[in-house]
Amino acid sequence: MDQGLNTAPTILEMQSITKEFPGVKALDNVSLTVKASEIHAICGENGAGKSTLMKVLSGVYPFGTYDGDIVYEGNVVRFRDIKQSEAAGIVIIHQELALIPELSITENIFLGNEPGRGGVIDWVEAQKEATQLLARVGLDDDPDTQIKNIGVGKQQLVEIAKALNKNVKLLILDEPTAALNENDSQHLLDLILGLKSKGVSSIMISHKLNEIEQIADEITIIRDGKSIETLNVKADGVDEDRIIRGMVGRTLGNRFPEHTAEIGEVFFEVRDWSVQHPLTAERLVVKNSSFTVRRGEVVGFAGLMGAGRTELAMSIFGRSYGKFLGGKVFKDGKEIKLRTVSEAIDHGIAYVSEDRKALGLNLLDTIKRSIVSAKLRKISRGDVVNEIQEAQISEQYRKSLRIKTPTVEEGVNKLSGGNQQKVVLAKWMFTDPDLLILDEPTRGIDVGAKAEIYGIIRDLAAQGKGIIMISSELPELLGVSDRIYTIFEGKITNELPVSQADPETLMRSMTSSSQKVVA
Amino acid sequence: MSAPVTEKKGGFDIRELKNLFGGGGSLKQFGILGALVVIIIFFQIWTGGKTLQPGNIINIVQQYSYILILAIGMVMVIIAGHIDLSVGSVAAFTGIIVALAMQDWNFPWWAGILLGLVVGALIGTWQGFWVAYIGVPAFIVTLAGMLIWRGGNQFIGDSATVPVDGPFQTIGKGYLPEVGPNFGVNNLTMLLGALVVLVLIGLEVRGRRTRKVMGATSDPVWLSVLRVVILGGVVLVAAYLFATGRVGTSFPVSGIILAALVIGYSFLTNNTIIGRHIYAVGGNKHAAELSGVNSKRVNFFVMMNMSVLAALAGMIFVARSQASGPFDGVGWELDAIAAVFIGGAAVSGGIGTVAGSIIGGLVMAVLSNGLALKGIQSDLVQIIKGLVLLIAVGVDVYNKTQGRPSIIGLMTNRNKSGSAPTDDTTSNEVTPGGGTPNTSVPADLK
Numbered sequence: 001m002d003q004g005l006n007t008a009p010t011i012l013e014m015q016s017i018t019k020e021f022p023g024v025k026a027l028d029n030v031s032l033t034v035k036a037s038e039i040h041a042i043c044g045e046n047g048a049g050k051s052t053l054m055k056v057l058s059g060v061y062p063f064g065t066y067d068g069d070i071v072y073e074g075n076v077v078r079f080r081d082i083k084q085s086e087a088a089g090i091v092i093i094h095q096e097l098a099l100i101p102e103l104s105i106t107e108n109i110f111l112g113n114e115p116g117r118g119g120v121i122d123w124v125e126a127q128k129e130a131t132q133l134l135a136r137v138g139l140d141d142d143p144d145t146q147i148k149n150i151g152v153g154k155q156q157l158v159e160i161a162k163a164l165n166k167n168v169k170l171l172i173l174d175e176p177t178a179a180l181n182e183n184d185s186q187h188l189l190d191l192i193l194g195l196k197s198k199g200v201s202s203i204m205i206s207h208k209l210n211e212i213e214q215i216a217d218e219i220t221i222i223r224d225g226k227s228i229e230t231l232n233v234k235a236d237g238v239d240e241d242r243i244i245r246g247m248v249g250r251t252l253g254n255r256f257p258e259h260t261a262e263i264g265e266v267f268f269e270v271r272d273w274s275v276q277h278p279l280t281a282e283r284l285v286v287k288n289s290s291f292t293v294r295r296g297e298v299v300g301f302a303g304l305m306g307a308g309r310t311e312l313a314m315s316i317f318g319r320s321y322g323k324f325l326g327g328k329v330f331k332d333g334k335e336i337k338l339r340t341v342s343e344a345i346d347h348g349i350a351y352v353s354e355d356r357k358a359l360g361l362n363l364l365d366t367i368k369r370s371i372v373s374a375k376l377r378k379i380s381r382g383d384v385v386n387e388i389q390e391a392q393i394s395e396q397y398r399k400s401l402r403i404k405t406p407t408v409e410e411g412v413n414k415l416s417g418g419n420q421q422k423v424v425l426a427k428w429m430f431t432d433p434d435l436l437i438l439d440e441p442t443r444g445i446d447v448g449a450k451a452e453i454y455g456i457i458r459d460l461a462a463q464g465k466g467i468i469m470i471s472s473e474l475p476e477l478l479g480v481s482d483r484i485y486t487i488f489e490g491k492i493t494n495e496l497p498v499s500q501a502d503p504e505t506l507m508r509s510m511t512s513s514s515q516k517v518v519a
Numbered sequence: 520m521s522a523p524v525t526e527k528k529g530g531f532d533i534r535e536l537k538n539l540f541g542g543g544g545s546l547k548q549f550g551i552l553g554a555l556v557v558i559i560i561f562f563q564i565w566t567g568g569k570t571l572q573p574g575n576i577i578n579i580v581q582q583y584s585y586i587l588i589l590a591i592g593m594v595m596v597i598i599a600g601h602i603d604l605s606v607g608s609v610a611a612f613t614g615i616i617v618a619l620a621m622q623d624w625n626f627p628w629w630a631g632i633l634l635g636l637v638v639g640a641l642i643g644t645w646q647g648f649w650v651a652y653i654g655v656p657a658f659i660v661t662l663a664g665m666l667i668w669r670g671g672n673q674f675i676g677d678s679a680t681v682p683v684d685g686p687f688q689t690i691g692k693g694y695l696p697e698v699g700p701n702f703g704v705n706n707l708t709m710l711l712g713a714l715v716v717l718v719l720i721g722l723e724v725r726g727r728r729t730r731k732v733m734g735a736t737s738d739p740v741w742l743s744v745l746r747v748v749i750l751g752g753v754v755l756v757a758a759y760l761f762a763t764g765r766v767g768t769s770f771p772v773s774g775i776i777l778a779a780l781v782i783g784y785s786f787l788t789n790n791t792i793i794g795r796h797i798y799a800v801g802g803n804k805h806a807a808e809l810s811g812v813n814s815k816r817v818n819f820f821v822m823m824n825m826s827v828l829a830a831l832a833g834m835i836f837v838a839r840s841q842a843s844g845p846f847d848g849v850g851w852e853l854d855a856i857a858a859v860f861i862g863g864a865a866v867s868g869g870i871g872t873v874a875g876s877i878i879g880g881l882v883m884a885v886l887s888n889g890l891a892l893k894g895i896q897s898d899l900v901q902i903i904k905g906l907v908l909l910i911a912v913g914v915d916v917y918n919k920t921q922g923r924p925s926i927i928g929l930m931t932n933r934n935k936s937g938s939a940p941t942d943d944t945t946s947n948e949v950t951p952g953g954g955t956p957n958t959s960v961p962a963d964l965k
Contacts, residue, residue, distance in 0.1 A: 317809070318811075320808070320809060340811075340813075341808060341809060341810070341811040341812075342811040342813070344811075345811045351809065353806075353809060358803070358805060358806070359803075359805050359806050359809055360806055360809070361803065361806055362798070362799050362802035362803040362806055362807065362869065363802070363803065364798075364802040364803075364869040364870055365798065365799070365802055369795065373795065373799060373810050374810040374811055375811075376792045376795055377792070380791075380792055383791045383792045383793065384790050384791055384792075385790055385791060385792060385795060387729070387790065388729055388732055388733055391733035392732075392733060395733070427810070
């Protein structure tokens with residue numbers, strides 16, 4: 001393989017691509033060369049232009065709306081829409097999966113591409129092909145299963161099966177593992193490697209640098225809409241720090257803030273918390289969980305996707321998830337009732353959702369209105385909102401959290417992921433919480449913004465607030481927390497001070513409930 | 520990152536003119552306002568000056584005030600993500616009860632109005648209950664309501680017409696009275712016009728001061744002055760027209776009710792907590808609930824409020840036509856909904872303004888009126904109104920999907936100047952279509 005790297009034929013060459021939006025140059029002279037049968041990663045901070053580049057390639061932005069040439073399999077191509085690029089064998093799988101939940105696996109695979117004659121679908125043929133395609137991606141579910149009944153990991157595989165059905169030669173994956181747990185991620189990465197050995201090239205956008213390091217042959221780094229460099233993983237001896245350096249244009253010394261925690265007494269305690277699945281009565285999503293939070297302490301919650309972390313947090317936050325079965329919450333030694341979200345907010349609890357677009361923000365709103373939205377009373381007299389205070393307060397947060405925007409009157413939909421997350425943080429800081437529950441606070445945001453968010457978290461803890469941080473990224477938990485709980489299948493399986501925690505121990509407790517090691 | 524406050528030079532820059540009605544002012548939806556002006560001028564020429572004759576504009580206000588009142592309630596319903604098809608039937612149902620109460624049970628006029636509002640509130644409670652607390656889509660609840668209250672009107676009134684008389688007629692037919700010395704104009708109407716001009720000046724001054732306190736940029740002074748002169752001029756000319764109609768006529772009482780409601784509800788939607796909550800629920804219900812918003816209460820409120828306004832509209836109509844009949848209010852819901860969407864609201868909720876909807880309603884009103892003046896038959900008028908609705912919303916949607924700023928959005932977003940192409944403070948962070956969103960929530964949370 002090694003010697004083939006330089007001589008392999010080129011499948012795709014994007015030459016000096018420039019794409020402008022009103023007021024912004026999203027791509028400035030970007031070039032990208034992908035060789036046949038290679039996995040090419042594109043790295044860059046959020047807003048660097050990765051997704052825009054892929055949209056140019058796949059015809060979402062049709063020929064004529066950008067400058068530069070796309071040479072694909074030796075010919076200059078001019079895609080006018082996705083259909084044309086797919087016909088040429090370029091298939092893009094978006095981070096937000098484009099599957100229809102109510103339809104079966106088979107129906108989804110062949111959607112828009114149904115086998116048959118004169119508009120009549122040949123279901124027998126479809127079923128047969130679907131089974132073969134599923135075998136190729138290593139999925140043994142019944143092809144008649146509805147998409148809504150399989151997990152995100154399997155849905156991702158269905159997307160790939162759908163791409164294979166289109167005779168894909170160049171597969172584009174936008175953050176394919178963002179929503180997957182470690183096992184599913186590994187399976188997916190193996191599959192991409194397997195496709196490569198069968199001659200399918202892949203372009204992969206990901207923030208998970210360890211995955212890129214693991215499977216990519218070459219890496220192109222994009223920063224501020226410009227292609228900075230292309231690295232050969234093996235020849236250049238690329239590691240995570242090298243990629244980060246390219247992405248941010250500087251060395252991020254320590255990604256996690258130095259801190260000396262001044263931890264106070266226990267002020268928040270949950271005892272024997274149990275929650276039932278909203279639809280299935282016999283399914284307990286959270287089982288008899290008890291934990292404590294001290295003032296000035298960052299408590300990490302480690303668990304795989306679906307372990308019940310989010311469900312635990314949301315059910316405590318005003319019973320926003322599932323059906324409450326039992327359990328007590330104590331704050332400052334007194335039992336408190338958190339039956340609604342407003343009760344929770346009044347008791348000084350804030351919850352920053354893992355899904356800021358669906359649950360965290362009203363994307364139609366402006367930055368300033370979003371920031372004050374969770375506690376309008378604070379700046380209202382009677383029921384009338386004081387707009388001057390609203391502007392001043394949001395301006396303060398813009399400065400202190402360094403939200404990158406020309407003005408707080410801008411819509412939040414114009415912000416990048418990291419800046420949107422800062423708006424969500426500002427929104428909850430504005431409620432003066434004593435306890436902040438942060439659910440995956442750095443998901444889908446770039447390295448630079450992550451470091452800033454870690455800094456904000458430690459600052460809040462230094463002010464004496466209790467922080468619960470739920471995260472799938474163990475390095476992040478280990479870097480920011482003072483104490484870590486692990487959750488597996490709705491149960492708290494372990495509790496460790498960060499000094500005694502390491503990734504292996506945590507991962508063991510996250511994947512089995514057998515050993516209860518209480519520190 | 521440079522500071523957001525870009526100091527504007529004191530000099531005269533003609534490009535600032537684009538902010539004349541787009542920047543700084545508290546009114547939004549000026550895109551459609553432009554369309555309204557064009558339509559008025561067009562019909563003024565085409566009808567040989569009949570459109571802007573005092574008698575005609577007084578007529579327009581009286582004839583469409585109830586539709587515009589419905590549009591106020593409807594835009595709030597639509598912002599919250601619902602629809603109300605029952606308003607015409609609710610208006611008719613209220614109308615017949617009020618008419619009967621006054622005729623058969625000898626209710627005085629004020630008790631009749633009070634009764635009407637109570638009836639509207641009860642109907643609103645009923646419909647709001649189904650929408651907010653049972654979770655039946657408003658489309659279904661109000662489709663049922665459309666049948667129920669229409670049937671109710673005909674059942675109670677025996678499908679007959681019930682006349683109303685006396686002072687009750689004032690809310691539909693009344694005018695500002697003549698007071699003071701006779702200058703050949705209606706003094707109160709002129710006084711009202713002058714008052715509005717003073718308020719405009721006050722708002723502009725206050726707006727500038729507020730923006731200064733907030734540290735935001737204000738428009739140059741000449742632009743503020745120009746804006747006040749133009750708006751004030753329009754108000755004074757309008758006041759003069761209203762004040763010089765046929766003797767005994769002036770600015771209609773129904774117009775005053777409408778104006779009070781527009782001001783009140785604009786304030787409610789923009790500046791109060793419940794108003795913010797309506798936008799929040801319509802924009803993202805889940806996010807709103809996780810921010811402590813009681814979405815059920817918001818939904819209940821908008822449905823309830825709509826029925827009260829529908830009751831009011833029904834009473835104004837009854838007062839104007841001096842009778843309540845079995846087919847009052849047929850098709851009103853469609854006029855109100857059309858006004859709201861022409862006024863820039865989004866079908867999916869979360870977007871829309873009271874002022875925009877009123878202007879959207881006026882577009883339809885002037886159009887119908889102008890076509891009627893030209894003697895165009897009602898069948899053709901309907902076709903034309905349908906096409907106008909389709910094209911107005913279609914152009915806006917098309918522009919949005921093409922990535923161009925929407926015409927309505929462009930004219931209405933007063934902050935557009937901040938992200939103009941020349942503005943280097945617009946960093947790469949605001950790349951359209953950039954960024955990597957993230958949707959991973961347990962499927963059962965959605």
